[in-house]
Amino acid sequence: MLQMRYLTYLDALARERHFARAANVCHVTQPTLSAGIKQLEDTFGVLIVERGQSYQQLTAEGEQVLAWARRMLADYDSLVQSLHDSRTQLEGQLRLGVIPTALPIVRCLSTQFVEHYPHASLSIQSCTSDAIQQGIDDFGFDAGITYLDNEPLNRVRRYPLYRERYFLVGPPAVKLTHTDSIDWQAAASYRLCLLTQDMQNRRILDARFDEVGVKPAHRMETDSLTTLLSHVRYGGWYSILPGASLSLLTGGSPLSIVPLPTLITDPLIGLIASARDPLPPVTHALFSLAGERDWQQEIEPPTLTT
Template structure:
């Protein structure tokens, strides 16, 4: 039944029979037959069908919750048995908000020193998508904000407190200041992350509290794009200080801390609320705790 539950999860994710079949490496007739067999075994209709996928039935939505739990438990069991036989090995899949990517690299580097046979896949995405991917078993863990928007039922380990700085060219008029207030940013040509990013919503909130309407000249979901516009177009951006460090080591950029208020938001590792965790994820959570204490 496990393979059929995995087919069902894939279909719920893709919402399309062909794409779901492609995602798990089977033919569409094989996937359709597997879903039918699962329905026969459970004695209920799981999928609303017409000429194409139309959604899940109420029973299908409930079965999906069980399928995620069962498949997750089976994967944990297999990994635990393998770890007992060969030690920690395999792949960890992480989804990370853009502003935490440099911190993610430090965490995974420290982890890899202890467990060289573990490999990582790291994708950059929004905080909302981190939770969706975690729920759908498409990732093993995420790194996102912990204290600004609802997370649901997950396990968390705080990694660091995010504080903000104005990133601008060293020749810019405000570059010589030791700090600036949010209200001082009213007339600057800003480039910011897109509104689907929680970082943008946080920054917009602080600017609004200072009486500033957010109207960036450039929006992007990439910090590289933002920093490129600061370098080449005389703009400024607002980034977490720790995220900006990699862009400040060399070259003509500088960071001016933003105070009044000195805003802070917690960022950390997010994992499924499940016991036991897979051996790989348990080791990652342990390393995250060490990281947060260092």
């Protein structure tokens, strides 16, 4: 007989790509997990997992079963939440993927969520926009906060939050030549520490520089916003940051911050979730709360210091 826990075993195995780790995630022994996978193979009459001395990969048929299993698990969780919420308060875990440059602002939404729904929990993971799309597709995330209009998004519903505005940020006690604003050509001349090119933020900045025909003088890149800010504050580097990230610059000596030109093409940041209906109750609740704030006002930077 097909049991939901066997689908959970398969989902965990596909994510972990290792039998022992998948068993640990599912809080079962490895023989129990292997027996569950074997039961799925017997039920469908196909080989789902290619095995050697260890996990190798899913078969083509296994990938089909996995996609179906993830839909089933998502629908099951949504149904359980709906049935429970009709009798009591909202429960369950909301899994949220967030691009790094939006992490400083997500606290406004996450705090509001747990205050409104004290019996629900929230898991926030920092990842690239591509990973958020993948997480929505394979039901690893219930929702994401990412760019809405710069690179294609597929099979998602969207809720716009704010447009990203950019600033040149320099080390403390440095008087920038441009005090009121700075153009992209001039910003390219500074010694820049930027995010890595797998980040959509970096690809957006590169496109801005390409539009004005210059190459930035960056000599360092990182996939960590914390590392980037550390180099600016303590290492004498400069960077270009969105307004939402400036809230992380409080404390210590004031940094030099100068706005870059605002364009009508400045990227739009927003919430996404699967386009499938109905939305799980926890995801629907998050979208409802998002409509209660002026997000553009939330990301207005602190008083600029030069």
